[in-house]
Amino acid sequence: MAETEHRPTNFIRQIIDGDLASGLHNTVKTRFPPEPNGFLHIGHAKSICLNFGIAQDYTGTCNLRFDDTNPAKEDISFVNAIKEDVSWLGFAWDGEERYSSNYFDQLHGYAVELIEKGLAYVDFSTQEEMREMRGTLKAPGTNSPYRDTDIDTNKREFEKMTAGEYDEGQCCLRAKIDMASSFMCMRDPVIYRVKHAHHHQTGDKWCVYPMYDFTHCISDAIEGISHSLCTLEFQDNRRLYDWVIENISIECTPRQYEFSRLNLEYTVLSKRRLIQLVEENHVEGWDDPRMPTIAGLRRRGYTPGSIREFCTRIGVTKMDNMVEMSMLEACIRDDLNVNAPRAMAVLDPIKLVIENLPEGESITIEAPNHPNDESMGTRTLSFGREIWIEAEDFRESANKKFKRLVLDKEVRLRNAFVVKALRAEKDANDKVTTVYCSYDPDTLGKDPADGRKVKGVIHWVDGATGAPAQFRLYDRLFNVPNPAAEESFTDAINPASLEVKEGWVEPGLDNRIPKIGAWQFERTGYFCLDKHSTSDALVFNRTVGLRDTWAKIEG
């Protein structure tokens, strides 16, 4: 990360400060542990910024570890996508990426250790039987008939499990803890299950795979993680995390701390639902610009810095939250406002004919790339007899609040001349197609000499040199603030979340793509080129519109 961003404190940093002050730790080691079963989303960005941000600020390290204990749901394509997204966000993990599957041999050894200590047993109960014996939230469970199997038998049975002598579901290895515990996860949790599945990292070496609760704490300990940060739903699991570490022969005792996961209005942030959106083709894919995935936000035009800034603005607490989309939008606007060069594009064109400018004649105009930043330089535009302007910027009549082009009135063409509308031509549907006007040649870069005040400014694209382009405008993917709370969240999908427009942009844009990857099309919003754009067929994604107080007045 190039620049150091100021990060406010939070309860986890205060815990770390205390651990450093007390000497409990000398260095801080964190980890970001995604399961490679889908793409990363903005909620993961919160965790990434937390874990990597802490490592940076405390001059510690942060590992990237794929929590790959369930080969049935995972795929190598997701590990590649995740690595790309973390890097793109601007973070570097310590050394090579890790995999929980790197530790399968050690994990297996610790499982045997528990068996030898009489703290784990192989259970042949069916899943339904196990569920019944688990009890309920208020009633204690009952012991499995296999709970007191002798150690040698358990060792032998676990070896047979490992050797592939049992089918999936036939048996599993359980930790012997307490069937009456008020923590459901402590009622003899399953720590190994049979799974005859090919694993993207270990191939066909294993047919038994460790469960999350058994794997995560040990992986943390093996890697020497000092602070293991996860989300609130794992608070109960912390008891099991600590139990495993205490009952196996491992020196490192990492501590788990939980923070609340991010919820964003008008979208969903659960892997399960995002997978469904992709698999049922409600969106184009994981990187659909309407998706809250890192890949989707990237394609939409969000910058890494804007996402990091969002994560610092939302903070880290244990409170359930629902963040407004305006918070995210403010972050990208703040970034692009200062870093995106300006350009002009007309999304819904009508023709403006300048009658006192002869056909074939063209005036060269030098326009600043940024009104508040001269260092961004200028560009050359040509201004000819036929110009494209936005349909909504012309009205045959209007009151004085409408500061745009009106018949018999004047308006400034951005970066160019003052023009006066003379008459309009309409089609069969009474829609204006062409406006005829005259321009004042003495108004380039200055106000009219006679003191006339022209309040409005509208943008335009030269008809002779402008390039045709498609503009893809995105709206929220869902019609309700919290789609996850719906009976069927897909029923709440906004059918108008994508609007496609065909218009014009000033020439040469794709030959001078700015470093930030985006432009501000003045008066309309921030745009970037879509991955499907070609020099013959330009396609722009609107990242976010400009703040629009006029729309508020009108609406």
Place this chain on the structure above:
RNA sequence: UGGGGUAUAGCCAAGUUGGUAAGGCAGCGGGUUUUGAUCCCGCCAUUCGUAGGUUCGAGUCCUGCUACCCCAGCCA
């Protein structure tokens, strides 16, 4: 009385030993402006889920309520 958590403005969120409610987003006024943008300036919690208690003084301490979230996968 299963257990684990959380309650500060429309949203996010500071508030560490009790000393008189940061900041951001949104919103609302006003100024500048060749983007109805940006920028600037101002406003926006007599009150911290609620009822009591302790105290000269409570968002912070104590007690009782209430609301919401999580836990009964061989998912993570």
